[in-house]
Each structure stands twice: as C-alpha cells, then as structure tokens.
Amino acid sequence: MESEKEFLESYDLSKYDRPSVTTDVAAFMISSDDQESYRKNPENRLRLLLVKRGGHPFKGMWALPGGFLQRGETVEQCALRETQEETSVLPVSIMPVGVFSAPDRDPRGWIISNAYVSIISEESVKQKGMDDADDAQWFGVSFDRDDAGNYRLTLDYGDTELRALLTEEKTCFGRTMFRITESEGLAFDHAAIIAAALTALREAAKNYDTIFDFLPERFTLTSLQKVQETIMNVSILPANFRRMVSGYVEETDEYVRGHGHRPAKLYKRKK
Amino acid sequence: MESEKEFLESYDLSKYDRPSVTTDVAAFMISSDDQESYRKNPENRLRLLLVKRGGHPFKGMWALPGGFLQRGETVEQCALRETQEETSVLPVSIMPVGVFSAPDRDPRGWIISNAYVSIISEESVKQKGMDDADDAQWFGVSFDRDDAGNYRLTLDYGDTELRALLTEEKTCFGRTMFRITESEGLAFDHAAIIAAALTALREAAKNYDTIFDFLPERFTLTSLQKVQETIMNVSILPANFRRMVSGYVEETDEYVRGHGHRPAKLYKRKK
DNA sequence: CAAATAGTGTCTCTAAGACAATATCAC
DNA sequence: GTGATATTGTCTTAGAGACACTATTTG
Numbered sequence A, B: 001m002e003s004e005k006e007f008l009e010s011y012d013l014s015k016y017d018r019p020s021v022t023t024d025v026a027a028f029m030i031s032s033d034d035q036e037s038y039r040k041n042p043e044n045r046l047r048l049l050l051v052k053r054g055g056h057p058f059k060g061m062w063a064l065p066g067g068f069l070q071r072g073e074t075v076e077q078c079a080l081r082e083t084q085e086e087t088s089v090l091p092v093s094i095m096p097v098g099v100f101s102a103p104d105r106d107p108r109g110w111i112i113s114n115a116y117v118s119i120i121s122e123e124s125v126k127q128k129g130m131d132d133a134d135d136a137q138w139f140g141v142s143f144d145r146d147d148a149g150n151y152r153l154t155l156d157y158g159d160t161e162l163r164a165l166l167t168e169e170k171t172c173f174g175r176t177m178f179r180i181t182e183s184e185g186l187a188f189d190h191a192a193i194i195a196a197a198l199t200a201l202r203e204a205a206k207n208y209d210t211i212f213d214f215l216p217e218r219f220t221l222t223s224l225q226k227v228q229e230t231i232m233n234v235s236i237l238p239a240n241f242r243r244m245v246s247g248y249v250e251e252t253d254e255y256v257r258g259h260g261h262r263p264a265k266l267y268k269r270k271k
Numbered sequence C: 001c002a003a004a005t006a007g008t009g010t011c012t013c014t015a016a017g018a019c020a021a022t023a024t025c026a027c
Numbered sequence D: 001g002t003g004a005t006a007t008t009g010t011c012t013t014a015g016a017g018a019c020a021c022t023a024t025t026t027g
Helices: A004-010 A075-087 A122-128 A190-205 A221-232 A238-245 B004-010 B075-087 B122-128 B190-205 B221-232 B238-245
Strands: A020-033 A043-052 A066-068 A093-100 A111-119 A136-145 A150-157 A160-170 A176-184 A218-220 A249-256 A264-269 B020-033 B043-052 B066-068 B093-100 B111-119 B136-145 B150-157 B160-170 B176-184 B218-220 B249-256 B264-269
Touching (some): A020 A075, A020 A093, A020 A122, A020 A136, A020 A190, A020 A221, A043 A075, A043 A150, A043 A221, A066 A075, A075 A111, A093 A190, A111 A190, A136 A160, A136 A190, A160 A190, A176 A190, A190 A221, A218 A221, A218 A249, A221 A238, A221 A264, B020 B122, B020 B136, B020 B221, B043 B075, B043 B150, B043 B221, B066 B075, B075 B093, B111 B190, B136 B190, B150 B190, B218 B221
Parallel strands (some): A020 A111, B020 B111
Antiparallel strands (some): A093 A111, A150 A160, A249 A264, B020 B043, B043 B136, B136 B150, B160 B176, B249 B264
8 A cells, every 4th residue: 555655755746747837917907198178087998918029929919918926936936927028017906717728829828817907006007107118008998888788898009900700698697708709909818808807897997995906005086986987998987986986985185286176175985 | 930820830839738628517406305394395415526536636526527628629519518428418508617627626637617507497407317327426515704804615325425614715807716625525726616616506506597407397486496495495475575586487378276275287397 | 156066865777685476297 | 275376566765877066176
C-alpha cells in the first residue's frame, strides 16, 4: 500500500494533456469631456481599454489586455498584474465574468481564457498617465439591444471604429451568453468577452457598491449619478437617485465652486 | 516578415509553463422524505452529491465530483460530462461559480479548478438510479451564517457528518469570498467551493427561473414553494408565493389526489 | 437677470408581506 | 366531523418613479 507521501513524490502532472491558461481584462473607465459652455457639466462616456496587437495572430487588430497565467499566482492576481502592466494603475475592483474555453477560440492552439472586468478611475489614469503610445487606447463604448435580442457593440477612438454584432442566448439560471455574428477589428472572441463584461458591469452597478470606484474619494452626487446613468444607459431623476444612494454616502463639508451655478457638496463613500 | 501562417506553424505552446485544469461540480438535488402521517406533505431537504476519494491525496475523504479538462471540450462540457459520469443523469442546468486557483490548493501540484453548480431533479435520480456503491452519496446540506459573518457548513449522510467553518470576505462588486477556518472530512478546498456554490444557488433562486429544474415537468405550487423555501432556508406565505410565481407557471387540468386533503392542481412551467 | 445645476418635498403606483377566510379532500 | 392542505381575497407597507418647486452661483 502506497503512502500519500510516496504517491505525491511519484506523481507527475506533466504526463497529462493540459491547456494554456490566460486572463483577459475588460478595464472600464468613465471619461468626462468638457462642454462648450463653461456653465455646463462635463459629458461622460464609458470607455474600455484595448491594445493593438503587434504580433500574430490577429496582428494589427485590437484586443483586451491579458496574458498567460504564471506559476505561483492566482487567476485574479494575473488579471490585476496584466491590467497594471498595461495602464500602470493597479485597479481597485476586479470581478470574474466567465471562462471562455471553446477549443477553436485561439488559432495558436488550446488556450482558455478567464475573463475579468475591472474598474479604473479617470483620476488615477490621468495621474499615472499611460504612455501615449498608440498601441493602447481607451475606446468609447456603445452597446445596445434591439427587440429581437440582437446586440450591436461599437467601440470608437478617434477615426478608428470597431463593430460587432452578437446574439444573446438564454442559458439556465437566468444567465445569458453571447454568440458573435460579425466582428470587425476585434481579435479572437473578444467581442463576446466584452459583451459579457458589459452585461456583468451593468448587473453589478445595480447595487450601489460598484460605482464608487470610477470616481475619486470625494465626489458630488451629480457626478455619481452620471456614472450610474452612463453605465446603465438610462436617465434617472435626481431626487430619486439621491434618495437611493443616501445610505451609501456621507456628507463632507467641502463644496465645488466656480462653475457658474450653485455649488455642489462633496460626498464620500460610507464604510 | 513572417506571415501569420508561418507564425502559427512554428508556434509551440508546450514551451510555456502551464497549469492542469479541472472542473468540480456541486450537484444539488432536493429530496422529499415521507412523513409519519399519510396526510402530511413530504419533508424536503437540500442535498449535495459527494464522492469518497479512493486514492491519494485525501484518500477516504469526501470531495465534489470533478475531473480534468480534456482536449476538444469546453469547461462547461467537462462539468456536464463529469456530473453525468457520476450520477448517470445529464443535468439540465449548470452555472459557473468561480475559478479556484490558489497555487497550493492541490498537493499534487499546479491545478486550477473551475467550479460549477448544477441542479438534478429527484425524479431523474430515482429513474436512472445511482449504483448504491457507497462511494457516491447525496449529503444533506446545512449552511448558516452567524452575526459575525462566520458560516457553518454541515453535510450529513447516515452516520457520516462533515463539517466546515468559513469566514466571509467582502470583495469588490458586492461579491463575497469564503476562507476556510476549519474543514473536517472534506478534501482539498472543497468546503470553500461548496460555500460559494450554495451562495450562488441562493442568489440564482431569487429569480424564479432556476427552481423548476429541481422538479418534474408537472408539479404542484406547494411543491414549488417547498423547493424555494428549502433552498433559501426561509418560509413564505402561500398566498404571496403563488402571486409571485404566477407569471412563470401555467395551469394544467390535472390534479393530485389521494392525500387526505384537498387535491392540488398540477402546473407546468410557462415558456 | 439669465443660464445652469443643486437640492427638497410629496404624490402615486406597484410589488411584497401579513392576515383572514374559504374550499376540498380521506378517513 | 377532523386533520390536513389548497386556494383566494384584501389590507398594509416600503420603495421606486414622476413631478413640482426652491436655492445658489457666475457672467
């Protein structure tokens, strides 16, 4: 009878066939672009970080940042590391969105991807500043559903526009999966990963614990509302939004002045 | 300049270090045990399938059914296959609950696990019948939280009782993770996987699309309610439950008779 | 003052919870 | 009738949405 110690000493995992494992990260930010009138509040836009592929396969196309899992780290640590390598910002929030493991999803071979969503604040991006190398850019995101359950994903940065069409498939447990019908300019199955990530982000934003990570430590309730509206792609009446987040925020005694209208009180997140 | 074709032909994934990948499945069933009085409705119990480990490591302890990902299948297909091999039932519903990838989680080496929840109906188990080999059993599940955020997991089958204590850690996006404080009789990190699976199941059961898979095609509203109550570990007033599920079910014209009380109408799931 | 946003009060409507009452069987 | 479950009606309440109104700044 073999002991556990003997068993483990003679055990060799490398005898068995196994896949390569990567993580891909959908890092989201909300950008605020100034308006023509000095009085108006900035316009917000949900943005997603994409990286231009320098090598094969899908050379020249845009992809989610990501990379191979290294020995000694968890999948989550891998996702954090990859995001930081690309943005020089360590994201605060990260959440798994699914495992993509179709055998033919990567032409290089058997590679399964663990997809994550992460949230980066505009503030931290501006501070740490990405090299303005044009191989990593924050693309504006549009993601809409028509009545037949078809989704259109559009990502734009300057003159570059990436498009994808997807159909939703209702799976069990009330979950939805996305199948790519058309994909233009996006590498691998990343259009489907992005669709799943956006869906997960919107779902998560329903509870008001998620949205704070898009903003600096102190923020106005209106900017918080704009974040929520931008993510969910809806508009909310201010009175109702304020009532709903009131349990999640704390007043400070600071105000934002100098915008040609009533100053707004700064709030912070309630612990 | 190398072409994509040349690149792919010379590309060798096996040069790189990579983990073994498994899936572990928390397959749940709801058993109905008859009462002493012929009038009373059966008592329900949430049950989880566990397999006694025949070999090292953790020989003799109980573990979730699972196994290595094979080339050519998706992670989800692997989970379905493993469940079917163990129960001889192909589950209808399956849902990912997370990836467990701590480097030291398996003494055999670098093995990451994709955890799934699946639902098996009691009916299908009774039909296909598991071999009553005592190496695979449906354990009754208790999972409770105290005020300090500590969870106690107890799994029992006959004289065998497995216990674990876990603490919850709130991570971002309003998600919770479980850390094992104590684990008795359960292999690997499976106590944490089971805790995550139960949490995911309870969360999913909040929308009334999940619970039907525990029952045969035709069911009474009371049995549906018992399923919901058993999973969520709460009690619901019948009037309210009926109102809430009314949009998800359709009447049939069949009744269940012969139980010493008013016959119950059979319903089916609305498409 | 005009333009613009900040902030509050309150009405309505709906869905969930509580409670009460009635209906229908097998023995 | 008795014990048990099945089924329905309705009151109450909490929360979300709609709307109207007031407050405060800068050019």
